[in-house]
Amino acid sequence: MNRPTEYTHKYTLTAGESNACGRMPLTLVTERIIEVATEHANALGIGYAALITRNIGWVLSRLSIEMTRYPIINEEYSFTTWIESYNRHFSERNFAIHDGSGAIIGYARTVWVAMDFASRTVADLTAFEREAFPTADLPCPIPKAPRISPLPPEAENESYTFRYCDIDFNRHVNTVRYLELILNHWPLEHHDRHIVRRLDLMFHHECRFGETVRLLVSTDGDTSLCELAKGSERAIGAKICWAPLS
Amino acid sequence: MNRPTEYTHKYTLTAGESNACGRMPLTLVTERIIEVATEHANALGIGYAALITRNIGWVLSRLSIEMTRYPIINEEYSFTTWIESYNRHFSERNFAIHDGSGAIIGYARTVWVAMDFASRTVADLTAFEREAFPTADLPCPIPKAPRISPLPPEAENESYTFRYCDIDFNRHVNTVRYLELILNHWPLEHHDRHIVRRLDLMFHHECRFGETVRLLVSTDGDTSLCELAKGSERAIGAKICWAPLS
Numbered sequence: 001m002n003r004p005t006e007y008t009h010k011y012t013l014t015a016g017e018s019n020a021c022g023r024m025p026l027t028l029v030t031e032r033i034i035e036v037a038t039e040h041a042n043a044l045g046i047g048y049a050a051l052i053t054r055n056i057g058w059v060l061s062r063l064s065i066e067m068t069r070y071p072i073i074n075e076e077y078s079f080t081t082w083i084e085s086y087n088r089h090f091s092e093r094n095f096a097i098h099d100g101s102g103a104i105i106g107y108a109r110t111v112w113v114a115m116d117f118a119s120r121t122v123a124d125l126t127a128f129e130r131e132a133f134p135t136a137d138l139p140c141p142i143p144k145a146p147r148i149s150p151l152p153p154e155a156e157n158e159s160y161t162f163r164y165c166d167i168d169f170n171r172h173v174n175t176v177r178y179l180e181l182i183l184n185h186w187p188l189e190h191h192d193r194h195i196v197r198r199l200d201l202m203f204h205h206e207c208r209f210g211e212t213v214r215l216l217v218s219t220d221g222d223t224s225l226c227e228l229a230k231g232s233e234r235a236i237g238a239k240i241c242w243a244p245l246s
Numbered sequence: 247m248n249r250p251t252e253y254t255h256k257y258t259l260t261a262g263e264s265n266a267c268g269r270m271p272l273t274l275v276t277e278r279i280i281e282v283a284t285e286h287a288n289a290l291g292i293g294y295a296a297l298i299t300r301n302i303g304w305v306l307s308r309l310s311i312e313m314t315r316y317p318i319i320n321e322e323y324s325f326t327t328w329i330e331s332y333n334r335h336f337s338e339r340n341f342a343i344h345d346g347s348g349a350i351i352g353y354a355r356t357v358w359v360a361m362d363f364a365s366r367t368v369a370d371l372t373a374f375e376r377e378a379f380p381t382a383d384l385p386c387p388i389p390k391a392p393r394i395s396p397l398p399p400e401a402e403n404e405s406y407t408f409r410y411c412d413i414d415f416n417r418h419v420n421t422v423r424y425l426e427l428i429l430n431h432w433p434l435e436h437h438d439r440h441i442v443r444r445l446d447l448m449f450h451h452e453c454r455f456g457e458t459v460r461l462l463v464s465t466d467g468d469t470s471l472c473e474l475a476k477g478s479e480r481a482i483g484a485k486i487c488w489a490p491l492s
Contacts, residue, residue: 015294015303016280018415020455027411034262042320048261049320057261073415074295163430164437165273169264169319184409188455191410209266209434 005136006082007040013071020188021245023070024077026196027176027183029097030063033108034175036079037093046132051114056123059115060175061090063201066142067097067106070195076100082136088125089114091133094140107142117170145200148237151227155216158185162211172206178236182226185217197222197243205235251382252328253286259317266434267491269316270323272442273422273429275343276309279354280421282325283339292378297360302369305361306421307336309447312388313343313352316441322346328382334371335360337379340386353388363416391446394483397473401462404431408457418452424482428472431463443468443489451481 011032019025041047041058051057071077077099084092090113097106116123160181168174179201183191207213213228213235222243228236257278265271287293287304297303317323323345330338336359343352362369406427414420425447429437453459459474459481468489474482 014281014284015415016277016284016420020410020413020415020417022415025411031262035260038260038262164266164432164434165271165426165430167266167434169261169266169268171266174262180411184411186410188410188413 001045003044003131003134004040005134006080006138007036007043008078008080009036009039010076010078012076013073015073018073019191021192022073023195024072026065026070026199027179029065029067029070029106029108030176030179032079033063033065033081033095033110034060036081036095037110037112040081040093044132044134046128050128054123054127055117056114056125057117057170058112059170059203060110061113061203062109062111062145063175064109064142064145064199065106065196066108066198067195069105071099071105077105082138083133084140085135086125086133089122094138096138096140107140109140109142109144111145142198145202146239148200148202148225148227148239151216151218151225155218155227156185157214157216159212159214162207162209162213164209167209170206172208175201175203178203178207178228181213181215181228182217182238182240185215185226193245194242195245196240198239198241200239202237204237205230205233207235247291249290249377249380250286251380252326252384253282253289254324254326255282255285256322256324258322259319261319264319265437267438268319269441270318272311272316272445273425275311275313275316275352275354276422276425278325279309279311279327279341279356280306282327282341283356283358286327286339290378290380292374296374300369300373301363302360302371303363303416304358305416305449306356307359307449308355308357308391309421310355310388310391310445311352311442312354312444313441315351317345317351323351328384329379330386331381332371332379335368340384342384342386353386355386355388355390357391388444391448392485394446394448394471394473394485397462397464397471401464401473402431403460403462405458405460408453408455408459410455413455416452418454421447421449424449424453424474425484427459427461427474428463428484428486431461431472439491440488441491442486444485444487446485448483450483451476451479453481
């Protein structure tokens with residue numbers, strides 16, 4: 001089996017995929033990260049088809065994205081991914097995002113946990129060969145995800161109940177939906193004037209169909225701390241660093 | 247310029263893209279239809295880049311999808327599209343959906359209107375060459391979109407206000423968001439037991455950021471009529487034919 005240490009997928013941003021500013025939405029960046037991670041894992045023999053034979057699946061645990069700019073309509077771009085490290089419970093997978101001219105426009109870091117679908121707890125990957133996890137020592141010059149402190153009691157507060165289109169094949173809420181819920185906190189005019197320079201998204205507890213969460217947001221300068229809470233428990237934590245859209 | 251009369255794009259359904267039943271969601275079928283239409287139009291020189299020079303863009307006006315089954319996780323599938331007819335205001339574009347073995351699993355019909363972005367009214371495509379619209383006489387054995395009658399006063403009723411992630415580059419609500427809003431009317435258990443055999447979706451008036459719509463739904467047997475209404479005006483009409491999930 002040929003096991004590529006890195007994997008690249010090229011895309012062109014279609015008009016229909018673009019946001020209101022004609023740029024690649026952060027939600028699509030997140031979808032592409034999940035897609036190329038999936039494709040690389042499949043190529044390594046550690047994808048959905050291999051893991052499901054042991055009732056295991058990859059679940060995204062942490063996601064950090066830093067973009068200097070976002071592709072515009074009809075622009076080519078590519079995502080390159082590689083494994084930075086792994087152990088028998090999780091794997092750290094990084095990404096470099098290039099524009100059509102080959103210039104770097106962003107990086108991302110992810111942490112994936114192997115989940116046992118029967119027990120809904122962390123699985124053990126020891127049964128899979130070490131060779132299936134070839135690590136690469138490529139540069140990913142962005143910090144790892146920070147700890148997100150508890151939000152202040154005066155944080156803004158709204159609630160949302162998860163519905164059919166929010167749910168994925170794991171029967172929990174899709175990663176991208178959490179992000180949409182957070183980004184929807186701000187009006188269109190804010191997004192017309194700002195980009196997300198950096199996003200950190202931490203998945204603590206999965207949410208399911210019919211559950212209601214509260215979105216808490218606290219903004220200080222160009223940084224917003226966000227939390228999706230189920231009762232008193234943090235399900236999702238997020239930190240957004242905004243930059244003016246130039 | 248080489249102008250292909252038909253265009254095919256092959257895909258594999260990833261786990262992350264699948265719905266709660268491990269199948270291709272109807273929303274993704276819709277995204278693929280828009281994507282391959284875009285790619286074919288680009289190849290014909292009548293895509294976003296060509297039309298925007300005259301401040302024109304394609305806007306989906308009607309969409310009908312009939313599926314006998316939906317691809318499952320890791321299954322290959324393809325969308326083939328061709329132009330059935332066109333005139334100086336709109337174009338009828340059809341689709342055949344094949345599974346990995348080459349068997350037909352669905353068809354779709356779309357009507358696209360050329361919109362003048364300055365006046366927000368129907369544009370005139372006379373300036374584009376006839377050769378840019380090569381029609382093909384391929385089979386698409388599903389009926390055209392029906393008229394959707396007014397919903398009864400006792401229709402179920404809920405409201406929704408459009409937010410940032412609902413808005414696309416035309417600065418109106420994305421096609422897929424309307425469909426999500428409609429599909430979210432039903433609980434997960436309904437979708438676990440049924441598939442959408444046929445969808446008709448009619449776009450009468452565009453919706454924008456911050457607007458509130460009422461979703462009306464009236465179900466009789468295996469058929470649901472739906473409407474997204476702005477005040478007394480129908481913005482979107484939909485008809486869904488359900489089939490038991492076997």
